[in-house]
Amino acid sequence: MGALSRYHSYWPTHLPQWMEKRGFEGTHVRMGIQMVTAMVIFNSIFSVPAVWLGISYSQILTPQVVCLWVNLVLVARPLFSESVQRLGIQMLVGGCISVGLGLAVQLVARKAVGGVHPNEDGFVDSTVGRAVLLLSFSTPVVFLSSLHRARSLENRFLSMTFIIIFSISLCGGFNIPTENVIRMSKYLVYYICLAAPISILGANLLFPTPQGLLARLTLAKALDGTARLIEDVVDLLVAERGLEPTRGAGAAAKKARHLARETGAAAGAAPKQAEIMAALGADAETIESTFLPSRLPLNPMLAALKPAASPGAAPTVASVLSLERSVTRTLGAAENSGLGARYEIDLYRATKLFPHAAFGTLLLAVRSLLSAVVAVVYPLQEDMMDVSGCREKSAELREVARAAAQAVRGLAAVVAGNRPPDEGLEGLLALDRAVKAVGLAVERSWAEAKVQKTDDATFEDAVKPQPASQPAWVGLQVAAMGLYTAASRVQVLFQILPGIVGVDQPGVEEKVLRTLDALRESDETEPGDLCSKAATPGHSRPQSPRWPARRPLSEDEDVAKEEIKKEAKEEAKEEELDGSF
DSSP states (O other), X not given: OXXXXXXXXXXXXXXXXXXXXXXXXXXXXXXXXHHHHHHHHHHHHHTSHHHHHHTOOSSSSXXXXXXXXXXXXXXXXXXXXXXXXXXXXXXXXXHXXXXXXXXXXXXXXXXXXXXXXXXXXXXXXXXXXXXXXXXXXXXXXXXXXXXXXXXXXXXXXHHHHHHHHHHHHHHHTTTSOHHHHHHHHHHHHHHHHHHHHHXXXXXXXXXXXXXXXXXXXXXXXXXXXXXXXXXXXXXXXXXXXXXXXXXXXXXXXXXXXXXXXXXXXXXXXXXXXXXXXXXXXXXXXXXXXXXXXXTSOOOHHHHTTSOOOOTTOOOOHHHHHHHHHHHHHHHHHHHHHHHHTTTOBOTTSSOOBOOHHHHHHHHHHXXXXXXXXXXXXXXXXXXXXXXXXXXXXXXXHHHHHHHHHHHHHHHHHHHHHOOOSHHHHHHHHHHHHHHXXXXXXXXXXXXXXXXXXXXXXXXXXXXOBOTTTHHHHXXXXXXXXXXXXHHHHHHHHHXXXXXXXXXXXXXXXXXXXXXXXXXXXXXXHOTTSSOXXXXXXXXXXXXXXXXXOOOOOOHHHHHHHHHXXXXXXXXXXXXXXXXXX
């Protein structure tokens, strides 16, 4: 079952370049093959003359109408982000109700005008009165259906199917005898009852692409983007050619540096039109994403405004924020697919029912991770952060990014392809070690920033950092805090993982708990380190990290501070007594 699930998750793995450039994915190819195969099988069965004539009402209402409605269900599925089972049931219910209501409106209108008699050609004489009655009865029905379609997004296909089949029932039976109207309505019900099961069976048996699979693949794409975002943010912090803070500089110099950081240009360079247009690229993409789905390629006119993002280009603030918006839109698409998979049965997975609750929790945790990572970029965007301290500790920060990306990408492979979580768990252990190494690096940076304690200096003066090194240390502290928060969020992702693939991989929960226990034991053996255990059932809640850990006070200083506190309390009591008198 696992191998079959992975096969259906990844085929086809590669597409021609011309298809990838136009936004096609493997799931689109599978949907196309699914449609063609369903139509071939259907026509092979119903093209037999006896079957064809048996379910044909006229030269127009033939079994081809069933093909049309089957295609309607299969095409509407990716547009509405709903499961085929739900759409098929909506077509069955909405279609039968619309046919019955259309027949009732026809009979009431014909009864009101005094009956219908066929002429020599076999058709009735159309009258203005019958047309007025049909419009009077049908207009409120269509209006309420359209209103329901706009108000209930989950039942859009139900309302759309109702309006289409209701209109066919009214228009097709307007100019035919009453007995033929009843017969035509029966055939419409036959076609609906054929189309709904064919749609459900075809979509679940022939190269299935259930909404649960689409939700997993979309979430995996968002996780891959998050891993890349972590790497880009750290690269932005430790870049060799960075900008120093602009305290004390003129407004023009500050604007020039800010523009250079946004566009990746050299410091102090005069802003050019190309750089300004490149800086506007992220806004152009945001404007377009309001109107277009995330799966569609950008308009060429707006794509020209995007910042150049070649594979080897160094990340900039604009490119990082653009990537963050792209990941956010992908998470929204994953959420929509997950909502559509609530009532879906996946025949090719051990997890027959989609784990909607666990999936929603995982989406929330990924958004939290995304916010923690991007929060480090905002001081850079406002040119309020000195990254020279980060560049000095680049090796430690890059190791955190590498381990976090390995853990997140390993999690994406588990979610998308039902692969073992070993790679992601190894990355989680490496992330714990890397974050502790960053904590030690911050402590060393704090020690280097302190002035030497002299005999006449107070304790408060001894722990104050030097003014020249304070901005660099604060920048390193901000980066370390953000990475620590991101590391704790990555741990939360793996805590939720058993709820997603626990049925597909019965041993995944044991592996995850074993890894989390190892992290907890590491925290207990090294209580001074900074990567504490996240809250899990059976584990203690995380402690608030202190970056850096302050030097412990000596015994003499402890005694002195206790004496000061006692004296302060005694003075407060004396003042109260004096006030009472």
